[in-house]
Amino acid sequence: MLSKRIIPCLDIKDGQTVKGVQFEELRFAGDPVELGEKYAKEGADELVFLDITATHEKRKTLKELALRIAKNLNIPFTVGGGVSSVEDVSVLLEAGADKVTINSAAVLNPKLIEETSKRFGNQCIVIAIDAKVNKSAKWEVHTGGGRKNLGIDLFEWAKEAQERGAGEILFTSMSNDGTKNGFACDVYSKLNQICSIPIIASGGAGTTQHFVDVFNDGKADAALAASIFHFGEIPVPILKKELFEKGIHVRI
Amino acid sequence: MKIVIIDYKAGNIRSVDFALQRLGINAVVSADKDILRSADKIIFPGVGHAESAMQHLKNADLDTFIPTLKQPVLGICLGMQLLCSHTEEGNTKGLGIFDVNVKEFKPTNSADKVPHMGWNTTDNLKGELFDSNLFDKVKALPPQFYFVHTYYAELCKDTVASCDYILPFSAALQKDNFYAAQFHPEKSADAGEELLKNFLKL
Numbered sequence: 083m084l085s086k087r088i089i090p091c092l093d094i095k096d097g098q099t100v101k102g103v104q105f106e107e108l109r110f111a112g113d114p115v116e117l118g119e120k121y122a123k124e125g126a127d128e129l130v131f132l133d134i135t136a137t138h139e140k141r142k143t144l145k146e147l148a149l150r151i152a153k154n155l156n157i158p159f160t161v162g163g164g165v166s167s168v169e170d171v172s173v174l175l176e177a178g179a180d181k182v183t184i185n186s187a188a189v190l191n192p193k194l195i196e197e198t199s200k201r202f203g204n205q206c207i208v209i210a211i212d213a214k215v216n217k218s219a220k221w222e223v224h225t226g227g228g229r230k231n232l233g234i235d236l237f238e239w240a241k242e243a244q245e246r247g248a249g250e251i252l253f254t255s256m257s258n259d260g261t262k263n264g265f266a267c268d269v270y271s272k273l274n275q276i277c278s279i280p281i282i283a284s285g286g287a288g289t290t291q292h293f294v295d296v297f298n299d300g301k302a303d304a305a306l307a308a309s310i311f312h313f314g315e316i317p318v319p320i321l322k323k324e325l326f327e328k329g330i331h332v333r334i
Numbered sequence: 335m336k337i338v339i340i341d342y343k344a345g346n347i348r349s350v351d352f353a354l355q356r357l358g359i360n361a362v363v364s365a366d367k368d369i370l371r372s373a374d375k376i377i378f379p380g381v382g383h384a385e386s387a388m389q390h391l392k393n394a395d396l397d398t399f400i401p402t403l404k405q406p407v408l409g410i411c412l413g414m415q416l417l418c419s420h421t422e423e424g425n426t427k428g429l430g431i432f433d434v435n436v437k438e439f440k441p442t443n444s445a446d447k448v449p450h451m452g453w454n455t456t457d458n459l460k461g462e463l464f465d466s467n468l469f470d471k472v473k474a475l476p477p478q479f480y481f482v483h484t485y486y487a488e489l490c491k492d493t494v495a496s497c498d499y500i501l502p503f504s505a506a507l508q509k510d511n512f513y514a515a516q517f518h519p520e521k522s523a524d525a526g527e528e529l530l531k532n533f534l535k536l
Contacts, residue, residue, distance in 0.1 A: 084499060085453040085478060122523065127453055153352050158480055158521045178348045180482075180521065203382055205449050205482045249449065280447050303447065333453045333478045 085333045086297045087127040087304035088322060089282065090311045092117055094133045094147065094163070101260075101309045111312035115150050121311065122157045124318040127333055129155065130252070130306060132183065132210075133163030134227060141170060145177045152178025160208055166191075171198045175206060183252060185210040186225035189232065189239070192246055199247030208282075209248040211239060214256040221269060228256050236269070237276055244277050251277060252306065255285040260309065262288025270300030282306050290316065290324040297330050335534065337361040338373035340413075342394050344387035346520070350379050350410065353520035357530060365394045375405055375534065380412030384436075384485070385424025387412055401429050406511050406536045414507065414514035415485060423485050431512045434490035439500050450486075450499045453478040456517075461494040461508045462536055463515070468528045477525045479505065479517035487516065 092099045092114045099111040111117070118129050131151065133144045148161045161174050162183030171182045188195050188209055199207045212228050213221045213236040221236035240251050253273060255266040265286045273281050280303035283296045287307035296302045310316045322332045337354060339347055341363045354361045354377075361377070362369060370376060378400065380387055391397045400407070400417075409417045418428045421436035428436070439448045455476040459469055469477055486503035489496060495506035497516070507514040513533060519526035 083455060084450070085455075087452050125523075152348060153355070156353065156356065156521065156523050156527060158482075158518075176348070178352060180349070205451065205484075250451070275444065278441065278444070278447055280451055301445075303452065334475070 083331050085127065085331050086302075086325070087282075088125075088293070088318060088325075088332065089128045089130055089304050089306040090117075090121045090126050090318065091130040091132065091284065091306045091308045093308065094131060095135050097143070097147075099312065100134070101312055114147065115154055117312070118151055118159070119154050121318055122155050125322055125334065126157065126318050128157060128304070129159040130183070131159060131161050133161075135163070141173060145173050148174050148177035148179045162208070162210060166194075168194070168197050168201060171202060171207070175202055181206045181208050181250070183208040183210040185212065188243065189223060189225050189234065192242065195243055195246035195248055199249065204247045204249035207248055208250045208252050209240075209243040210252040210254070211236060211243070212254050212256050224256060237272060240273055241276050244279050248279060250280045250282060252282040252284060258286030259284070261286055262310070264288065264292040265296035265300060265302070265305065267295050267300035270296060270302045274301040280304065290321055290328070293321065293325055294328050294330060297325075335359065336372065336374045337377065337534070338370055338375075339363045339377045339379060340370065340396065340400075341365045342387070342390045342396060344380055344382050344390050344412065346379050346381045346411070346518070349518070349520045350377055353527070353530060357527065357534065359534065365396065367395075367399055370399070370403070373405055375536065376403060376407045378407055378409040378413040378417070380410065380416060382412060383424060384412060384415060384421045384426045387416060388426050388428075391416070397429060401431060404511060406513060406533065408533050409512070409514035410520070411483060411516060411518060414516055415487060417507070417512060417514055418487050421485055432487070432490065432492050432507050432509055432514070434487050434492065434504065434507070436485050436487050438485050442500060446500050449482055449484045451482050452480070453522075454481050454497050454499060454517075456495045456497050456505045458496045459494065461506075463506060463508065463513055463529050463532050464495060466528055466532055468525065479515070479519065479522040479525055481517045483516060
């Protein structure tokens with residue numbers, strides 16, 4: 083039976099792991115590769131590294147980071163952050179990344195999904211989507227690290243991303259991110275109905291029960307979290323043991 | 335010990351190379367027949383599309399060469415599928431080491447997502463690749479490996495590990511000096527390292 087995946091996410095700024103609340107208020111949380119190795123040893127199923135540094139040197143530093151991770155890690159990992167061209171994807175895969183996330187660039191240029199999935203295979207193209215619920219209960223896609231609202235509907239965009247060749251959807255609910263009040267389960271459940279590719283849930287993890295809910299009610303294939311792992315609130319082995327005891331099929 | 339990773343422009347070579355480095359092995363990456371012939375062991379990785387991968391093999395004149403190898407050969411993922419008789423991906427003829435066909439996963443309900451991606455349990459383990467305490471100890475909880483694939487090899491007489499996703503299929507194959515894994519041992523944490531160590535011990 084296929085296991086539900088637990089994915090620690092490492093946001094990286096200037097080479098350091100950072101964590102914010104609702105996309106703001108950054109706190110430092112250590113060296114990304116060391117943290118990644120620790121999580122791999124503890125039983126994380128996959129890791130996601132997102133570079134949120136905004137400099138023109140970025141492509142080079144991200145490539146070097148991917149290479150360092152690939153050398154040291156014995157589990158799959160995804161890299162992203164500002165990926166905007168076929169060349170960006172190529173450089174990261176070449177450095178040893180298993181998958182690459184594309185976020186804003188795919189919204190602005192949806193053809194990029196076709197171009198990259200045809201060339202590298204759809205299994206390595208993860209479309210990351212940040213969205214927030216508005217006053218009329220519509221989920222709107224945001225770009226630029228959550229700064230710009232283009233008024234695009236989350237569900238329509240997810241469906242289009244799949245049709246264009248995305249291999250996975252990583253949806254972060256900006257309304258839940260950093261709150262530790264639980265995942266947006268109803269949204270994941272709806273995404274699961276719309277999409278036939280795996281859905282990674284992100285934003286809102288605070289307790290083991292939140293993971294149980296997003297797997298059972300949200301039908302998510304994987305759940306991603308950051309601060310509960312970085313600050314030792316729920317270590318990966320304890321989370322997995324508790325999930326297993328609650329009947330969720332995980333790798334332990 | 336000389337380990338050679340076959341370089342044919344269709345491999346996850348870097349990941350396999352790094353995994354071997356973590357086990358203290360500096361592998362040679364090559365498509366040169368003399369170098370391959372002199373290897374103690376050979377790893378045949380692969381990602382991407384079967385048809386184009388087979389074309390790369392033909393261009394390098396390796397399609398007729400690989401079946402003549404006498405030392406242990408480990409095919410991984412697409413490498414395993416190319417060692418089979420035929421694959422539905424691009425209606426491609428394989429190298430025919432394993433007398434089995436590779437078919438496309440057909441979802442039967444909305445829970446069946448394709449590609450099959452993630453950690454899955456393996457059963458009916460046998461043969462040298464799985465011959466170690468780690469795999470014995472966890473009999474109550476079968477070992478899990480990391481899979482990413484859209485096509486699968488059917489169960490056959492060479493199956494040495496099975497996996498169930500939509501239907502039971504071959505997670506690993508073994509025949510004479512040829513070994514193969516559908517999953518990625520280089521990305522499968524401790525279980526994957528154990529399998530690679532077992533291959534290196536052959």
